[in-house]
Amino acid sequence: MDMNITKQSKPIGNLKKGDFVTVNGKKLEVDAQYVFEDYKTTKEMLIELFDSKTDKDYQIRYFDDQVKETLKFYELKEIVYDEVDVEKIEW
DSSP: OOOOEEEOSSOGGGOOTTOEEEETTEEEEEEEEEEEEEOSSOEEEEEEEEETTTTEEEEEEEETTSHHHHOEEEEEETTEEEEEOOSOEEO
8 A cells, every 4th residue: 555645744754652653543652663574685674663642552564665555554453463544654
């Protein structure tokens, strides 16, 4: 799914702990970003996010060489992350 990335204050790879990402109007804080899986020719990246108001956890996953085409957003439900449709994302 091609997400509607409306605003980027910096490249997604530069997001770090304490930065904020807004997804569908919800402001989330970055907890960490790291390589989830290294496939030698590309890396699957994972950004851990949380909502301090609701204490819910989220993730953004993407491949570093195809960010816009592979960006996906997940919400932690019970013990599994479920993919969530995104209308708008910015950082």
